[in-house]
Amino acid sequence: MKVCVGQVTLPGDEFDMSPLESNKKIVVGPGLAEFEGMIKIIKPGILRYREPATYWIDSHQKRYVANKGDLVVGIVTQKVGDIFRVDIGSSEQASLSYLSFEGATKRNRPDVKIGDIVYANVLVANKDMEAELVCIDSDGHSNGLGVIRSGGFLFQSSLHLVRKLLNPNCVLQKTLGKTFEFETAIGMNGRIWVRAQSDIQTITMANAILASEHMNNVQIETMCKKLCKVASKMD
Amino acid sequence: MAAAFIVVRKEDLEAQQNAESCQTLRCLTSELGCLTRSDGSVSFSQGDTTVLAVSYGPAEVRINQEQYDKATVEVVYKPKVGLPRPIDRKREAILKSTLEAAIVTSLHPRSSISIIIQETEDLGSNMACCINAACLALLDAAVHMAFMVAAVAVSVMEDGQIKLDPNKKEELEGRATLTFVFDSADLKVVSVVTSGTFSQEEYKKSIDLTRLAAERVFQFYRDSLSKKLMQSI
């Protein structure tokens, strides 16, 4: 079966290349692969397109596969020599060097304990190697990355919800921000950390985020209005 | 075939063939994502035969099962009552190699993709039901697959009549039961499992009949996945 942009695709479907000029270079993203000179779909989802010639499959999944440049929320599980092993929810634990924190030197080790939550950037991601994380940008600044240790609540969601929240068109965080004061760390690996003024507010936020998975912007705004009313009565 | 000549009226034969080709599958139902903690899950039923299939992956692999160039596919089959028997081991082996053919294992080396199947009710065509459920569970988890697989069973009755998607009674009364698995790309034969004796003619008929039915199973996959994806994306 041949598929076009915007359609539901299933593995084994063929990518319809006929509308493309044959000599045009195209970029295929996740969910598409080449088999014997043909581009085939290897994931269930919806075919998307972006100018000039990028195609990918938007799919709904829960399991994270590490990708270079992703911001992830991980949990430190082990200290081995100079590196920390961090669980980021993929098939292997990622490694995080003690030197890749802001201001860290051989003398001045960062204060990281087993069980800590870290917000980190994926520096190396390759199917044949374990993922490597860093908590600094290329200038050596933390830029919001690092250990998160001031309470709050960490929960797991589907990868698609995370992408939806990070989409600039999503109104959830903006609408909630009008009433609540809160901090979040949203990892591409489906882990979300939230902290608000009180525990009740934090839980409310977490529930609101999880509930928004199957809602559109209008529904999200309605939900937020209701929540704000309830929350203001509780305080 | 033994040299026996039986007088068959042409009309009778045609009527029988028509009846056979008009047969349909029992009602297919699925509930995708019925469990919350797993990566992919489905409760799938074909008529009254129901199984629960769950998939995880690509996840951490046991060190002795690690393969440096591809993912390890594991299948666990839990019977409705009692402990797994050798017959269930064979079932697991068939499921494992069938799914291995469909999954693009080379994309996730040193990891495991596991599928757990819990039999809930076996009222005929259990093997086919398990394969279809496992495929749906993998689709729900969005595991990379080169193609999908669909399984359909037939029973050959004593009089040579072929029953599509047999129930338990037809399976027990029949002379043979054949389960075929087809791929979604060009409907080639991925797996065949049979029990009982049958002729080449009956084999030919069965494969044609099941291939037609497999297309309907693929359409069912498309419908259930579309429903899920339209809702969540």
Place this chain on the structure above:
Amino acid sequence: MPLFKTFKITQPKEYYEKFLEKDVRPDNRELGEFRPTVLNIGCVTTAEGSSLVKLGNTSVICGIKAEVAEPASDGKKGYLVPNVELPPLCSTNFKPGPPSELAQVLSQNMVDFLTDSKCVRLEDLCIVPGKLVWSLYIDLVCLDFDGNVMDACTLALMAALRNTLLPVVTVDEDSGEITTDVSIHQKLSISKCPVSTSFIIFDKKILLVDPTSEEEDLATGALTIITEGDNLCSIYKPGGTPLTDTQMKTCIDRAFLRGREAERLIEELIDK
């Protein structure tokens, strides 16, 4: 080390491809050719029936022990209990301990082989209805694992069944005492002769019959067909590369050819 050996070890697939281009296999066989089959019966004197099968290097020994047992509730059916063992001596792939997954699957294949083909009617194993039946323990031990153990096992199983002699058992009606007369023996009545033929798929397109262990390791799929006379007893293709109907038909035709060949082999041996 000679160059061709290095080539074989470092690039086994390419090594095979070089041969298959010329329609020949490294052991000088054609693609559809079986290895020489050697059959020997009655080699275990302490068993009621036995056989030794060699398919090239692969060898399997089969022994059948008979015991009297009480029948299940329906009273007339005896028992057939096949078991396949893959001990560590047959290959480095197997470790001591409980049976490997492959051994369990092969044992189940033997059970299915016997039930699908109905080559032994379980009613024929009845001694006294409702009281005594024969229980045949069929043990298959692989001595050398060089591929295609399935075909070797089924051949050994059939030869051993044809070779089985059961003593005459009588039961005293009043006292219920069981007496065995070892001087008179009865043959098992076996009317059918199912034969299995295994194939592997190499490089997603080429079909090879009777694979060696090396070929099995390189395979992208496997297929076993059991024929009995003009009928099919089983087609077993667990996953692997999808095949077209034409490819399946070629395999089935080859299996019927092999079926007649193997049947003749067993008949000749029994007649001796």
